[in-house]
Amino acid sequence: MSSSLHLLADIRQSSERRPFSVLQLAEPLLNTNSVSATDDAYLVYEQVFISAIDERQIELAKALLLLLRKRFPASLRVKRLYGMINEAVGHPDEAQSIYTEMLATDPTNVLASKRLIALLKAAGHTDEAVAQLAAYLDTHSNDFEAWLELAHLYMRNHRLAQAAFCLEEVILQQPANHYFHLCYAELCYSMGRLDLALKEYLRVVELSTDNLRAFYGVKLVADRIRELRARSKKDPTLCIDDAPQPATLDRLAQLATERLVAIYSRANQVTKTTAELWLSS
Amino acid sequence: MTEHIVSSQAYAKAVLHCAKYPWATVHGLFLTEHQDGKTRYVDAIPLAHTWPQLTPMFDVAVQQASIYAQSKQLSIGGYYVAYEDPADVQLSASSALLATALLAAGDRVVAFVIDAQQLTPESTRPGLIPFIGGDSQWKEQPGAFGEGKGSAFR
Numbered sequence: 001m002s003s004s005l006h007l008l009a010d011i012r013q014s015s016e017r018r019p020f021s022v023l024q025l026a027e028p029l030l031n032t033n034s035v036s037a038t039d040d041a042y043l044v045y046e047q048v049f050i051s052a053i054d055e056r057q058i059e060l061a062k063a064l065l066l067l068l069r070k071r072f073p074a075s076l077r078v079k080r081l082y083g084m085i086n087e088a089v090g091h092p093d094e095a096q097s098i099y100t101e102m103l104a105t106d107p108t109n110v111l112a113s114k115r116l117i118a119l120l121k122a123a124g125h126t127d128e129a130v131a132q133l134a135a136y137l138d139t140h141s142n143d144f145e146a147w148l149e150l151a152h153l154y155m156r157n158h159r160l161a162q163a164a165f166c167l168e169e170v171i172l173q174q175p176a177n178h179y180f181h182l183c184y185a186e187l188c189y190s191m192g193r194l195d196l197a198l199k200e201y202l203r204v205v206e207l208s209t210d211n212l213r214a215f216y217g218v219k220l221v222a223d224r225i226r227e228l229r230a231r232s233k234k235d236p237t238l239c240i241d242d243a244p245q246p247a248t249l250d251r252l253a254q255l256a257t258e259r260l261v262a263i264y265s266r267a268n269q270v271t272k273t274t275a276e277l278w279l280s281s
Numbered sequence: 282m283t284e285h286i287v288s289s290q291a292y293a294k295a296v297l298h299c300a301k302y303p304w305a306t307v308h309g310l311f312l313t314e315h316q317d318g319k320t321r322y323v324d325a326i327p328l329a330h331t332w333p334q335l336t337p338m339f340d341v342a343v344q345q346a347s348i349y350a351q352s353k354q355l356s357i358g359g360y361y362v363a364y365e366d367p368a369d370v371q372l373s374a375s376s377a378l379l380a381t382a383l384l385a386a387g388d389r390v391v392a393f394v395i396d397a398q399q400l401t402p403e404s405t406r407p408g409l410i411p412f413i414g415g416d417s418q419w420k421e422q423p424g425a426f427g428e429g430k431g432s433a434f435r
Contacts, residue, residue, distance in 0.1 A: 124366050155334045156306075156365070158374040186335035197337070216341050270349075277348045278341070 004029055005038065012047055019054035022047060042071060049081055053088035061085055076102050080111045087119060095119055110140070117149075126153055144173040151183070160191050178207035178214075185217055194228075195242035197221050202252075212263055219256035219279075222249045285391065285411070287311075287322040291359075292407060294325035299363035299395050302330040306365045308376070310343070310383075311393070312350050313358025320389065322359055333362065334375035336382075347386060356387050361409070363395035370396050372412045384414055 004025045011018055026048045029035050035044050045064045052061040065085060068078050079102055086095035096119055102112035113136045120129035133150045140146065151166035167184040174180055185200035201217035208214065225243045228235065243249070257279050264275045291311055298307050309327040313320050326349075328342050343357065350356055360380045364373070372380070372394055380392040392412040399408035
């Protein structure tokens with residue numbers, strides 16, 4: 001029994017969204033009433049509640065909500081769960097009024113702000129969600145996950161320059177995470193800033209091992225810059241001013257190709273043949 | 282008018298790709314063959330479910346898919362996208378750009394938006410909405426996949 005509780009605690013710690021696993025782990029515990037005596041009881045109830053609404057098990061969610069309400073009658077944290085269950089059963093207006101009420105009581109309540117933004121996003125009001133999120137970030141600018149979410153919303157509307165700005169904020173706060181550099185590299189490439197894209201792809205290579213995407217990126221950008229320099233007519237939408245010397249570009253493309261060949265040597269036949277043909281072209 | 286025939290394999294792969302990542306926007310390519318004035322969408326290549334608006338890996342993927350397609354005597358004749366928001370059934374600006382990039386590689390490309398709301402057992406139509414490009418604009422083809430004689434897709 002306690003191993004299930006440990007696993008549930010691990011999932012809470014990593015904030016992964018695994019509703020099916022959580023329910024599988026928790027159901028036997030709840031049925032045999034093994035949770036109520038533990039210290040983490042209410043954390044588990046909250047976790048199972050969220051997984052239950054994710055898996056459309058509304059009756060279970062309601063039961064857990066009652067338990068939580070009984071123990072914490074005036075809690076805003078529980079109130080937001082009421083908002084969430086309203087969202088889950090398709091009453092967005094009720095949910096919205098709950099969150100707005102919470103914010104009226106406590107304007108700095110992070111849970112309510114985030115739920116409100118999520119609600120707007122789910123309802124398709126992307127522009128409003130962007131506005132609310134930008135306002136939230138004015139006060140909580142060290143919330144890099146929020147910057148990431150804003151970047152995502154901007155990308156959905158094809159506002160790449162604004163998304164890049166958000167990614168820059170994320171990278172400032174999390175400089176060692178290669179995933180963010182990767183996203184930034186791809187944004188730069190999509191915007192035509194090839195020199196910066198190359199630098200960022202190289203940073204990804206530096207920060208991770210055998211990162212296929214990064215090697216592809218380095219090769220792609222190095223080849224493109226060489227090709228663009230060979231053309232007499234300059235394309236004003238593409239920025240290659242800060243790119244390295246031709247000799248360096250050649251070497252980078254060569255190194256990337258070598259790494260790609262090494263990685264693909266372990267792949268299945270079809271993938272391997274296609275990749276090799278592409279690499280040699 | 283060209284007749285467009287979507288095979289079960291192509292449709293199934295695209296729809297399953299969409300179903301596997303319901304929280305994300307997914308996109309991919311359709312491989313086609315042109316015969317007797319008909320375009321058959323024979324197969325699908327799912328591409329990605331992260332950052333579908335960003336172009337570098339899309340460029341690499343299209344290049345590799347072209348190599349694969351040629352080896353099977355097929356061409357890249359279609360692009361499909363299923364948006365995060367199931368109510369979203371218009372081709373977005375980023376998707377239009379990607380589909381236009383495909384036009385540069387092949388001659389005839391139809392962009393499809395997967396209408397997730399049609400992917401139910403009760404639905405009478407397939408969940409694909411075709412868009413045909415021209416004059417740098419992608420126009421929806423209404424009544425496609427319909428029952429009547431006017432429909433060019435099936």
